[in-house]
Structures are given as structure tokens and as C-alpha cells.
Amino acid sequence: MLSTYQYPEYAYVPPAALKAGGTEKRPAVVIGAGPVGLTAALDLAAHGVPVVVLDDNNTVSIGSRAVCYAKRALEVWDRLGCAGPMVDKGVRWKIGKVFRDEDLVYQFDLLPEPDHKMPAFINLQQYYLEETLVDRAQALGELVDLRWKNRVTALDSRDDGVTLTVETPDGPYTLEADWVIACDGAKSDVRGMIGARFDGQAFNDRFLIADVVMKADFPTERWFWFDPPFHRNQSVLLHKQADDVWRIDFQLGWDADPEEEKKPEKVLPRLKAMLGEDTDFELEWVSVYQFNCRRMDKFRHGRLFFAGDAAHQVSPFGARGANSGVQDTDNLAWKLGLVVAGKAPESLLDTYDDERVLAADDNLLNSTRSTDFITPKSAISRAFRDATLDLARDLPFARGLVNSGRLSLPTPYVGSRLNTPDRDAFQGRMAPGCPAADAPLTVDGRDSWLLDHLGGCFTLLYFSPDGTVPEALTAFEQDPVPVKVLAVGTPRIADAKGVVTQRYDGRPGTLYLIRPDQYVAARFRAFDPRLVRIALDTACGKG
Template identity: 70%
Template sequence: MLQTYSYPEFPYVQPPEQASGQLVRKTAVVVGAGPIGLTTALDFASRGIPVVVLDDNNTVSIGSRAVCYAKRPLEVWDRLGCADRMVDKGVSWKIGKVFRDEEQVYQFDLLPEADHKYPAFINLQQYYLEEYLLDRAKDFGDLIDIRWKNKVVSLKNNADHVRLSIETPDGIYDMEADWMVACDGAKSDIRSMIGAEFTGQFFQDRFLIADVVMKADFPAERWFWFNPPFHRNQSVLLHMEADNVWRIDFQLGWDCDPDEEKKPEKVIPRLKAMLGEDAEFELEWVSVYQFACRRMKSFRFGRLFFAGDAAHQVSPFGARGANTGVQDSDNLGWKLKLVIDGLAPDSLLDSYNAERIYAADDNLKNSTRSTDFISPKSPVSKAFRDAVLDLANRHSFARPLVNSGRLSSPTPYAVSPLNTPDSDSFAGKMLPGTNCADAPVRVNGADGWLLNQLGDGFTALYFSADGSVPADLAALAGAPVPVKTIVVGGGLEDVKGLVTERYDGTPGTVYLIRPDQHVAARFRHFDAARFSAALNTALGKN
């Protein structure tokens, strides 16, 4: 029991299949009701895919766990109808500061440009996040069937379905699924059941997480210390959370005893050394973790997919775990819907593997570099780290080399098979494979945001000088895979000129946007044949 949060207990209900003894095949099953499993379920349901969520527990996560959520996942949750509540409860921030000893050596701004709907990051305890996702799931009625205390104990991955054996307080029952997504965490039972392994490395270091309830005058920023006077020869990280809770991470080294380090008589002296002997605080939650950078060789096994920590695991520096997992969910749902509806070939689902492994490798690379900088493994590495910190205080060129955790940002699918490479010249960052940038807009006299207008289907973003649209482009709204047209300079007013600026949108320019709000193709002038070919490529047909 925490001081600031009361854990809900969700009721177990005997599954109807178990009561009737009938073997039923479901369209989709998600294993794990954590942030990634629930986001996957919400995405499926928002597209009309009925989904069963199986979880062997009956409450939300114990402890704050993942607390830092980036702008891109917030945009995904906004599309799913639950981001604003997270932002309202969480602590918004964008400034990070790095200290060596007692001296600040570096400061960074994670969102230096204005006019985005969501902040660079929010800090919010994972149990709140899960609670809000569960509340949103209720709005979908029977499309989302969450089954508590349903533990998958075996499975058979067949060519056209997955068969599961599920243990409940009433015994074991079987169920089949056309499609299944394993979101059951880094210790995934599903991964073990199919004999798949992680490849990568464990790091020989441990950190202590201490969630502390206190009123403090620290700003809502990310503070990281190298070799502070209150914790010599190690590192410390500070974050503000909701409810006057502060996350403090202490580097412990590899030789520590995790069970001993979690005891209050060990934790409290560390906190007093940092906060002062007279500081008033109470321990909320304590944990010790070892970190790893690993992934599966493949995220798809026929009808079975892996997402989140079940598929890839990174160190916590950079907040890349949950944020990356949400983007797994965002990548899969639209593809599965098109395949289920017969509008795209099964090969479209292979692009989930290609794109999300590409993103996982990018995250693993950045996470490994951060971990090596924070916890150097050799005298040479430590000498380099210390030299960078020395230089960063006086020379701007060295500051980007200070790596206290490169904070999570979405990985563009630069080599995706769904991209149509540029054949025209463009400026800016909106390359094919990149997630769309937001900007303020006005539609029918109402202020809003570009991403909310894009929605969750294929969209043509057309820049018009006079509000007109090529007839062949408008006709795509009635195609078998409909393409909605949004006209910048027509029905959509670019109130600050930022849509035009961020997309280099000269008159006649057209973008093909995927249902997950990534750029699939862009052209300086609309040509029906080229645009249709790009759409087929984005559908996995080429």
C-alpha cells in the first residue's frame, strides 16, 4: 500500500468459454494488461477489431515503474482518446541539467520550438497511466474484454491461428485466436513458450529507485549528477512525479546486495546525505534494478507478435522502454485491420517486424551508449567520460558529448519497405518514414491541431494556393482503401504558417500520410499514377 495511491482490485469473472466448455476462436488476443498491452487493445478496438486481454494479476502496476512519457506516445494516446487526462495529472517538463560534483556543466531543452499540442515529456507514475487506459477501455464496451487472473500456461502457434491454454481460479480452459500479441514484459512467458531468446547484453551495474514523498523546491526538470558530494564516485538522477512524489535513482555498483540496499535503514541515510539531515520526507516505494539492452531476433512468428519489453529491453536512461513499446502498438494496429479486411496482403504485417526492429536497434544503440557513459567499464572509458565533463563546463562543442541518457524520440523508418523515396527536392525533416509534426490549425472557425485532423486512416495532405483540389485526388475518398484529403489553404487554415514551414508545403505539394501518422510519400505536384503507386507501396503490395 502506498501513501499517495490506493490500488484497485479488479474482479475475476469466470470466462464464458470455461463455464460452457466450448472452444471459441477470437479475432485477437493480447497477453498483458500493462501500458503496452492496454494501448494495443485500445488501438485495435478503435479500428473495430474485437480483442481479449489476458492478465495473470488483478490490479495495476506495483510501484511507479515507468514514469517518463514522451510527446510522441502522448500523441498516440491522444488519438486513442486518453492523453489529456495523463497530462493534467502528470508533471510536464522539457529542461534537463547535468551536474558534476556540485557544478552544473550542461543544460538541454527537449522541445525548443513552440506550438506543439503536447509537452516534450510528462512524468506520471505507471499505476495512474494504467488506470487511465483501463478507464478508456470501458468506453469500447464489448470490443475490449479484459480478463483478470487469466494466465496463459501453454500455446500452440499454428499456421492460421494460435491455440492457448489459460489457467484461472476455476481451472484451465482453451481458447483460439486468429491473431495474438504478447505484451507480457521483459520476463515474457510467451517468449519462453515458443523458445525465442533475447540477444544483447546485461550491464554489470545496479541502481536503486527511491520514490520519496516530500515538498521540495526543485523545479520540474531532469537533474543528473556525476560524482556528487552526497554520493561519491557514482551517479544520481532526480525527477518530479505527481502527488509530491520524487523519483531519485542512486547508482550502487555491481557488488551491492539488492535486498540489503532496499531496506529503509540503508535508503534513508542516502536520502539524508542528498537532501539534508533535517529534510522531511517519507519513503513511498523502493526497488533495485539491473539493466540490459537486448531484443528478440524477430518480433513476428506467423500469427503471433511481440511488443514492448517482451520484444526488446533497454536500460532506463533515456526513458525508451514504455515510449518505444507504445510505438510498437501504433505500428501494428492499422496493418492488422487492413489485412483482416482483405484490403492488404499478409506481407504488410512483415513490415511491423522490419520497422520496429529498425527502431529497436536505434534505441538499443542509444541506450547502450548512455549506459557506457554513465557507468564506464574501463579506465580508458572513465578517463574519456571525465574529460568530456571537464570540457563541457567551458566549451560548447563538448556539451553534446555529455550522455546522461539521450531522451526518447521516435525513430524515423528511414529504410521501410512501405516508403516511396523522394523524387522531388524538399527541405525540412518530414522525410518518408517520419512521424508527422504537429502544428496549430483552424478548421471551420475552430482552433485545433494538425494531428487531430489527420485521424487514423490514409490521408492526403495537399497544399493549395486557392483552395482547389485535383479531381483525381478528391476521388480517392471513395477508393477501396479510402484516402481522406485535407487541404491546407482550403478547409484547413494554417494559422501560424507552421504546417507550411514544417512540411515545406509550397503550392501543389501533396503528402501521403499513413494511418499511424507517418509520412509514406511526398510529391511537389499531384500525379494520380505516382500517388496510387505510393499508396500500394504503403499497403505492402509492391
């Protein structure tokens, strides 16, 4: 098969512990150098925590694998300094279209409002994304120690840390870590080592992925067909990726033989039926997959944490796998950073379990519903699905019932114990527990974005009524917990388009407390130092 991508090979370097013959001790270790593990490492480093990353390979993922990355994940990577190359290389899109047979049933827009820095989605082969993350990690020097061909073969988890046995081409060594994050995928060896359950539902259906290199005039949109004329009684999904590579998913049914279906003599007729006999294309990558929807009971096990597919697995419909894994690390890293620095109690880390198990259940629910709609398992379910598609052509209410994959959105933590409930009346979506919405700003006379100034530490977003900032408010910047003040409506920072004020219902005097992961923790109609102190302590797990 044609391969347009040259896979990098990263150098294996014998760890110093092999030569010294002793046990190495580190504050944090991440297991797995996929998108989730690399993001975890970058985020820990951003919070001042040196991290070792262990991976049993020495290159990026083979094949395009995950390709759809949502706005929230891009915002996380932007905060970590590496979204630019991804967005530049990837294919931006926000429109999805759903067809039945040859007819358009309806279309949707994933970002209907303007004035956001990041696009709704990009499509980018996972190997490009991982290479960008590796480049960023290497640029951080000693803060991120990437160790290739280092495979964890055993672990001992205790109250005061985790001891890892690591196998290398030169033999084993022992690595002691205060904290460990397992990001080693759906078949997680680490999860097996502790005997944790991974329960859920397996779906008896198979899908063929074909990455096709071709010049085509399809728009950069997500197209999904139910019962198309070129693949009767099944579904098909089409996406464009970088380098004129097109991702095509064919539903095969449970009786399909995975090894047979991957053979060119089986794949090429399907593609020609869809694209036309005269279309010039080449295969880059082919795979057949079955999917599961399941999760661990809990994601924190003492000083060992699980993130991404190691913690939860969903079907690919909705692009909720890698995107939710990135949000796992976004939630965990700042909390671990505060605990390591002695600025928050260890109990803060329990809220990782609270908030990300909630998010996993949200993703599992949406993923399962999508899968049930796409692959109905009974005559009644199929009749409902087909009737919904018939009605959706003409009736708007039915379009909301069509489910070709509810695409990834961040889960609000509305019931989190880190939130301070509203005391005042507010309009709009920026309630405690919700991710902060982006908006344009003017800073020192230059165009900027709100999210460029949020995240990494706590932020007090203040809507100044008179162009000044109270001294008692700026005093919070001297707090032991890192806090900064962002005052809109001052000579330095202007809401040039009025969008920040509109999205945050920012009447004069309004104050928001934003968490380091860019989630709203509290909001008030007027600045009261006592209430801000209580909200900050609550958001740090001290409440």
C-alpha cells in the first residue's frame, strides 16, 4: 500500500539507572506516549512537575487511527503551546451532512457562532498529531524525559508512591514515582497488573476503515450515509484528512471476516462502487475494527491514575475517544501540580475521579445511543430508525432524533464539589462547572483571545465598571496558590466587539473565578474578598 508519511524513529537512550545499578526516583511518570500520555506530560511540565514518559515503542502510531479533534482538545493544546502546527496541517470543518440512500436528510453546524479562535474540528492523522506533541515535549528539555523502548512489566502501588519495573533493550531497571498516570490504551497492561475491572458492552458489528489518497471534489464536511446505493443496508462515513487522504468507514456486519475484508480484492470493489470506476486513488491504510463501550469503576487508585482509553473506551462515532482522554489530563494535571507543590490537600485528587467518571458516563451514553441508532439490533429498532430518517427530511423535530454520532463536546461538571453555587442571577451558559467560552479581546492595542489569558493557574476575570481594578482584588495575585487578575474594560484590556460581555453576562462589577483548566468555578455580581477567598479555597479542595 502507498504510504505518504515517513515515520520517525526516536532514539533509545539507556537510562542512567541501568548504569548506576540503583533505583531511580522521580516525582511523576506517565506510561504511554500516545496523544493522551504526551498531553499529560506537557501539562504536568506546564505546572512545574518534571515527568518521565515511558513507551514500549520508538515511533508514532502506525496508520491514521484517530483523526477528528474537537475544539476543546485544540484549546488544551493551544494552552500547552502546540495547537498551531496541528491546525495549520489539519483540515478544518464544522458542517456535517446525513444522507439516506442518495437524499440529503439534514445538515448541522457544530460552531454556528463566530468569534472563536479554534475551529469546531480538525481532521488530522494521529501520526502527525503525535509528532507535534513529541516535538513540543522535546523542546521542554529536562522537564519531560521521553524514554523510548521502555516497557513497564510490573508495578507495586503503595500509599507513598509506585515502584515500576521497566524493561529495556539493555535489561530491566527500577523506577520509583510519587505519582503515575497510566495512558497505555484500551488493552492497558497497567490496568491488568492491578486487576481492575473494565466493564461495559461489546457491540457485535464490524467496520472497515480505508484511508484513500486521491484528488476529490468532496467538500471538507462530515458525510454520513444510511443505506447508500453503493453499500446497501449498511452505513458509510466520509472525512477528509491532510495530504489528500480521505477516511472512509464501511459498516460490514458481524458476520464479516476481518482478515478477508482487509484484502485489496475485497476493499477495492467497495471503494470503486462508492467513488466510481474511473476515480484515481491509492490505498494508504486499511483496518477492520469492532468496538466496545466500557470503563473502569474508578480512575484513581491511590497514587496511580488512569486516563484515556486505559480508563474508558467508547465507539468511534462522535470522536469521543482521544478528545475525552485529552480532557482527562486537562482535569488532572493542575490538581496534581498543586498537590505536588504543597498548595492543595491530596483529597483534591479525588475530584479527578468525580468529574471524569461523570464525563466518561456522558460519553458512554452518547456513544452507545449513536451505535444503537447506526446499527439497530432488532426489527423494532430498525423500524424506529428508518421512520426517523423519513420524517427528518421535512420535519425539524425529527432531525434531533437522527443519530449518526453525537460529536464530542466537553462535559460540564455542574455538580462538582469544587464549584461555588451562584448567589446572584446570571444569563447565558457560563455557570459554575462549565468550560469557559472563548471570545475576542484587545490587549495593549492588539487583537487577542480570551482563552489565551485563561488557564495554567486560577484567573479572576473582572468586568471593570470604571476602568480601574480594586487593590484588594490584585492582592490575590500574591496568594500562595497561583492566581492572576484579568480585568476587562481597563486601558490595557478591551472587549472590542462586546462578545466577552455578552457570553459572560458581564455587567459592570461582575467577577468570575476560572480554574487552571479553563472551567468556571464561581461567579459574583460584585467583588467581595471574603467570598472570593471561600470560592478559591473550595476550588482547591479546601472547602
